[in-house]
Amino acid sequence: MKYEDFKENEYLESYVKELRENGVNIAVAKLDDLINWGRSNSVWPLTFATSCCGIEFMSLGAARYDFARFGWEVTRNSPRQADVVFCCGTIVHKMAPVLKRLYDQMAEPKYVMAFGSCAIGGGPFKKSYHTVMGVDKIIPVDVYIPGCPPRPDAMIYGMMQLARKIKMQEFFSLPKQPMVDDRHCGLDPQTPEKEPGVVTEGIAGQARNDDSKKGGDDASN
Amino acid sequence: MQVINDLLARLPFATIEQHDKEYTVIVPKEKLRETAILLRGLRVKPAMTGIEPLAPAVTDTEARVPATDTEAFATATSGFEFDYLTDIVGMDYGEELGVIYFLSPSRYPSYGLILKTSTADREKPEIDSIFDLWCAAALYEREVYDFFGIVFTGNPDMRRLFLRQDWNGYPLRKDYDANPALNPVPTNNEALADMENLPTTSIDINGERLKEHTKLFETEDYVVNFGPQHPATHGVLHLRVSLDGETIKKVDPNFGYIHRGIEKMSEAYTYPQILHLTDRLDYLSGTINCHATCLCVEKGLELEVPERAHYIRTIIDELTRIASHLLGWGCMAMDMGSITAFVYGMRDREKIMDIFEETCGGRLMANYSVIGGVMQDIHPNFQKRVKDFIPYMRKMLKEYHLLFTGNPIARGRMDGIGYLSKEHAISLGATGPTGRASGWSNDVRKIEPYAAYRHADFKEMLRTDGLTFDRYIIRLDEVEESLKILEQLIDNIPGGAYAAKTKAIIKLPEGEFRQRVEAARGEFDVYINSRGDKYPYRVKFRSPCMTLVNTLAHIAPGTKVADLIMLGGSLDYVVPCIDR
Numbered sequence: 001m002k003y004e005d006f007k008e009n010e011y012l013e014s015y016v017k018e019l020r021e022n023g024v025n026i027a028v029a030k031l032d033d034l035i036n037w038g039r040s041n042s043v044w045p046l047t048f049a050t051s052c053c054g055i056e057f058m059s060l061g062a063a064r065y066d067f068a069r070f071g072w073e074v075t076r077n078s079p080r081q082a083d084v085v086f087c088c089g090t091i092v093h094k095m096a097p098v099l100k101r102l103y104d105q106m107a108e109p110k111y112v113m114a115f116g117s118c119a120i121g122g123g124p125f126k127k128s129y130h131t132v133m134g135v136d137k138i139i140p141v142d143v144y145i146p147g148c149p150p151r152p153d154a155m156i157y158g159m160m161q162l163a164r165k166i167k168m169q170e171f172f173s174l175p176k177q178p179m180v181d182d183r184h185c186g187l188d189p190q191t192p193e194k195e196p197g198v199v200t201e202g203i204a205g206q207a208r209n210d211d212s213k214k215g216g217d218d219a220s221n
Numbered sequence: 222m223q224v225i226n227d228l229l230a231r232l233p234f235a236t237i238e239q240h241d242k243e244y245t246v247i248v249p250k251e252k253l254r255e256t257a258i259l260l261r262g263l264r265v266k267p268a269m270t271g272i273e274p275l276a277p278a279v280t281d282t283e284a285r286v287p288a289t290d291t292e293a294f295a296t297a298t299s300g301f302e303f304d305y306l307t308d309i310v311g312m313d314y315g316e317e318l319g320v321i322y323f324l325s326p327s328r329y330p331s332y333g334l335i336l337k338t339s340t341a342d343r344e345k346p347e348i349d350s351i352f353d354l355w356c357a358a359a360l361y362e363r364e365v366y367d368f369f370g371i372v373f374t375g376n377p378d379m380r381r382l383f384l385r386q387d388w389n390g391y392p393l394r395k396d397y398d399a400n401p402a403l404n405p406v407p408t409n410n411e412a413l414a415d416m417e418n419l420p421t422t423s424i425d426i427n428g429e430r431l432k433e434h435t436k437l438f439e440t441e442d443y444v445v446n447f448g449p450q451h452p453a454t455h456g457v458l459h460l461r462v463s464l465d466g467e468t469i470k471k472v473d474p475n476f477g478y479i480h481r482g483i484e485k486m487s488e489a490y491t492y493p494q495i496l497h498l499t500d501r502l503d504y505l506s507g508t509i510n511c512h513a514t515c516l517c518v519e520k521g522l523e524l525e526v527p528e529r530a531h532y533i534r535t536i537i538d539e540l541t542r543i544a545s546h547l548l549g550w551g552c553m554a555m556d557m558g559s560i561t562a563f564v565y566g567m568r569d570r571e572k573i574m575d576i577f578e579e580t581c582g583g584r585l586m587a588n589y590s591v592i593g594g595v596m597q598d599i600h601p602n603f604q605k606r607v608k609d610f611i612p613y614m615r616k617m618l619k620e621y622h623l624l625f626t627g628n629p630i631a632r633g634r635m636d637g638i639g640y641l642s643k644e645h646a647i648s649l650g651a652t653g654p655t656g657r658a659s660g661w662s663n664d665v666r667k668i669e670p671y672a673a674y675r676h677a678d679f680k681e682m683l684r685t686d687g688l689t690f691d692r693y694i695i696r697l698d699e700v701e702e703s704l705k706i707l708e709q710l711i712d713n714i715p716g717g718a719y720a721a722k723t724k725a726i727i728k729l730p731e732g733e734f735r736q737r738v739e740a741a742r743g744e745f746d747v748y749i750n751s752r753g754d755k756y757p758y759r760v761k762f763r764s765p766c767m768t769l770v771n772t773l774a775h776i777a778p779g780t781k782v783a784d785l786i787m788l789g790g791s792l793d794y795v796v797p798c799i800d801r
Contacts, residue, residue, distance in 0.1 A: 050478065050797075050799040052585060054456075058567065059571070059574075062568060077452050092477075092479060092481060093404065093493075095449065096407060096480065097408060097409055097411075098478065124501065125481045128481050128483075129382070129399050131482070149585055151584060153265075154695055
């Protein structure tokens with residue numbers, strides 16, 4: 001049997017049609033969508049804050065902004081249980097290896113949000129001898145949230161961008177995290193359509209990179 | 222004061238200047254220790270700091286002063302001992318390296334003494350240590366060593382304080398090579414051997430410098446790493462705790478995980494630019510820090526600030542203090558496991574954030590004070606909002622007490638734990654609510670009233686027991702006092718301009734300027750050394766939080782490891798304030 005034949009779903013559609021005609025309520029969807037729906041609405045952040053942005057992160061957790069509405073409130077103190085690092089605050093030379101180790105300890109799939117101008121690119125401490133000019137010098141970043149510090153509203157917006165990104169991922173291919181490109185999400189729609197089954201590893205990897213860049217731009221606007 | 226003059230008359234080798242209540246004493250570095258012992262008070266046994274005294278220097282002084290004379294003199298000067306070491310500032314004068322000690326008698330806190338010394342040796346600068354005279358001195362000396370490379374002979378712990386032990390160069394020296402290739406971003410964690418070996422320097426009989434290493438912990442000690450990534454450290458603080466069963470034997474704080482080099486950066490910035498960095502020191506009393514820096518620059522410029530600006534700044538400061546104490550209260554309760562209290566505290570803090578947002582334009586980083594006044598006039602709603610907030614907060618304070626203060630579980634974890642005596646609080650320089658909970662009257666708003674505090678009638682909250690519970694309750698009491706200040710000032714904001722006109726380029730005249738203010742956690746000082754340029758020559762911020770962590774290291778041994786969290790919560794330090 002050829003690989004392409006696995007993509008042939010006509011028999012499924014005919015089953016569904018038959019069942020519906022006989023009065024059975026049935027919906028067909030991808031398991032990925034279901035899993036990502038759950039994953040994107042229950043992201044567990046690591047309580048990681050080095051400075052000022054941490055206070056706004058606390059505001060976010062408190063009554064008014066209340067990120068429990070989005071299912072993000074289970075803050076974990078151990079990186080092994082966390083899904084996302086909110087990198088709140090400046091990262092300095094002495095902290096850099098510590099952050100790297102925290103990131104390495106996290107289980108896949110894992111995400112990083114650069115919170116505030118220090119984490120994005122050094123911020124007001126650009127001229128310092130001891131500041132790392134952005135978290136992305138040490139670990140890959142999924143979403144950038146500008147501000148000094150960002151308002152909790154901006155943080156919520158950034159989190160929603162991450163949720164969007166998680167929804168586009170293919171859970172069963174993790175941890176390689178290739179793109180699901182059937183909706184052109186994160187890809188330029190102008191590029192010629194490719195046959196679904198022939199997306200090579202390289203292109204999938206590329207698509208993922210494009211996507212992370214796109215996500216970053218979205219958030220910074 | 223006559224007694225201080227008598228005291229200083231014993232220092233024939235010193236150059237003494239007096240400006241009002243401030244004395245400047247310059248001594249050669251060989252005489253530093255002798256001077257320090259005299260100022261600290263001859264009756265004090267250096268062993269009070271818990272560290273063995275340096276034998277030779279002490280006998281030196283005793284030999285110089287006959288025993289009976291010493292006794293008589295000690296009685297005469299009793300009460301005028303300079304027992305509060307505010308800060309130690311390292312200086313690079315270009316040719317020479319120097320150290321400045323800021324001292325004050327705790328009973329007469331409006332008097333101040335500035336002790337200066339310097340060394341011409343830039344290759345191997347050495348100055349005698351005074352670590353055994355003031356508990357606060359050991360950490361301050363490590364800071365000066367870290368930034369300037371001045372070795373304090375006799376200090377048993379000459380590790381770097383903020384930077385990694387393998388850092389090249391001393392960053393606050395004027396000839397520091399800032400080439401990033403010399404100090405690349407490290408990829409490995411700091412070696413434990415570096416953290417545990419304490420380099421000590423002493424001079425042997427032939428004048429040879431001996432360098433030895435002592436171990437921080439015994440080989441059989443059970444050492445627990447607490448931080449740098451831990452929510453209860455209130456920032457990125459790294460405590461290494463050695464345990465005997467559940468009892469703490471020793472606490473070794475490691476700083477520098479958020480050291481951003483603000484003091485060095487300030488030397489390349491103009492004065493209005495520096496103001497933006499000050500808010501990011503202790504971000505919970507950001508407006509107060511900014512206010513202090515403005516006051517210091519205004520002092521140098523001899524600029525007349527409109528009364529309206531003074532009132533507005535004072536009101537904003539007090540709102541900041543309330544917000545900070547609410548967060549401190551909530552976090553301390555959360556450390557104990559009471560999430561509800563945290564949510565309550567943050568809820569009421571948001572009301573202050575709303576007021577800030579309307580008037581200052583920012584929530585956390587207000588950056589509201591500028592040199593000469595405030596950035597813009599208050600919002601039309603400002604007074605109404607503050608007046609609505611006062612009765613609301615009073616009602617909520619009652620609720621806090623009902624909810625948490627009387628809770629038997631909370632009381633069980635706060636009562637009778639973490640005793641800090643008044644003498645230790647002074648020697649450690651634990652200012653602010655921590656010192657006041659031990660009975661040390663140290664409120665700068667009362668000692669040197671600045672801005673509009675002289676128009677307000679308020680009490681300085683004092684307690685005597687110095688326990689965790691006292692440090693907890695005093696913060697809530699201070700919220701009440703702050704509300705009183707707000708009540709008195711809010712209706713009396715005078716009209717007129719909200720800022721004085723300043724030149725486009727602000728140049729401070731040559732000299733040294735210092736301003737003390739009461740931040741939410743204690744005394745915050747700004748020291749500016751100007752050479753008449755638009756950039757400062759040296760800026761130093763006194764961090765109230767560094768002494769608080771030092772306090773933690775002093776009071777934690779003997780308590781249980783679970784109480785360490787509570788002690789940290791009750792001291793309420795902010796780590797970026799320490800690391801600067």
